[in-house]
Amino acid sequence: MGRPSPLLLFLLLVVVLINIDDHCNCALLPLPMHLLRPQTGCHGHKIDGVSCLSWRFAVETNNLRNWKTVPAECEDYVGNYMLGHLYRQDSKAVTDQAILYAKSLNLAGDGKETWVFDVDETVLSNLPYYSQHDFGAKPFDSVAFNAWVETGKAPRLPESHNLYVTLRSLKIKVIFLTGRPESQREVSEANLRRAGYKKWEKLVLRGEKDVGKPAVVYKSEKRRELEKQGYKIVGNIGDQWSDILGSSTGNRTFKLPDPMYYLS
Numbered sequence: 001m002g003r004p005s006p007l008l009l010f011l012l013l014v015v016v017l018i019n020i021d022d023h024c025n026c027a028l029l030p031l032p033m034h035l036l037r038p039q040t041g042c043h044g045h046k047i048d049g050v051s052c053l054s055w056r057f058a059v060e061t062n063n064l065r066n067w068k069t070v071p072a073e074c075e076d077y078v079g080n081y082m083l084g085h086l087y088r089q090d091s092k093a094v095t096d097q098a099i100l101y102a103k104s105l106n107l108a109g110d111g112k113e114t115w116v117f118d119v120d121e122t123v124l125s126n127l128p129y130y131s132q133h134d135f136g137a138k139p140f141d142s143v144a145f146n147a148w149v150e151t152g153k154a155p156r157l158p159e160s161h162n163l164y165v166t167l168r169s170l171k172i173k174v175i176f177l178t179g180r181p182e183s184q185r186e187v188s189e190a191n192l193r194r195a196g197y198k199k200w201e202k203l204v205l206r207g208e209k210d211v212g213k214p215a216v217v218y219k220s221e222k223r224r225e226l227e228k229q230g231y232k233i234v235g236n237i238g239d240q241w242s243d244i245l246g247s248s249t250g251n252r253t254f255k256l257p258d259p260m261y262y263l264s
């Protein structure tokens, strides 16, 4: 068998290059400053047995539970996800559905129809803090985090704010239910107002009797109390599964993305 002709080799090279371009068109992705590196090939580094994209999928579907920190090899991946366009796109995909749902409701307008919002990573974003603290790849530092909370400078998550504005226009009452302690009431209220949440029905924080309770227990109890007070929870949104599991969860729940920490 003779040697292949130079023309045939050239054509083979062209075919290979076209296929590579089809499968790894990274240069054309938007926001190259925050290009995701899922470590499954393309521009990311391959690590045997670890795909940060798969890890995040397991987290967001609540198949992976009670994890303490972001895997060290996924810190850059989570950082790029949170700072890039995908976190915002994923959040919008959630709140778009929440807005559609809210607008579809046949509301009684009795002043008792309520939407429950979690606070951290739901209406307020602690990304300025987590971007300086390894995006959750190091153990939680309560002293440093509380110092950040006390600044009252957490920005809003714009997608959740859009939902808030829609609910207000529909005359659905807004209740904030947070794991923050009562001692942070004042700074939390100031932060919410500063972030554009001007009015709400209630801000529920952990009291003395709630200290030490798992979030899913504490939040279930508080929602049950709200129902006993006559509120009808038509919707419920949070970044943790413990915000939307348990009892009295509301007519429909919505889960925002959060690959930085897990609260049970």
Ligand SMILES: [Mg+2]
Pocket (backbone or CB within 6 Å): 118, 119, 120, 121, 122, 238, 239, 240
């Ligand atoms: Mg939260």
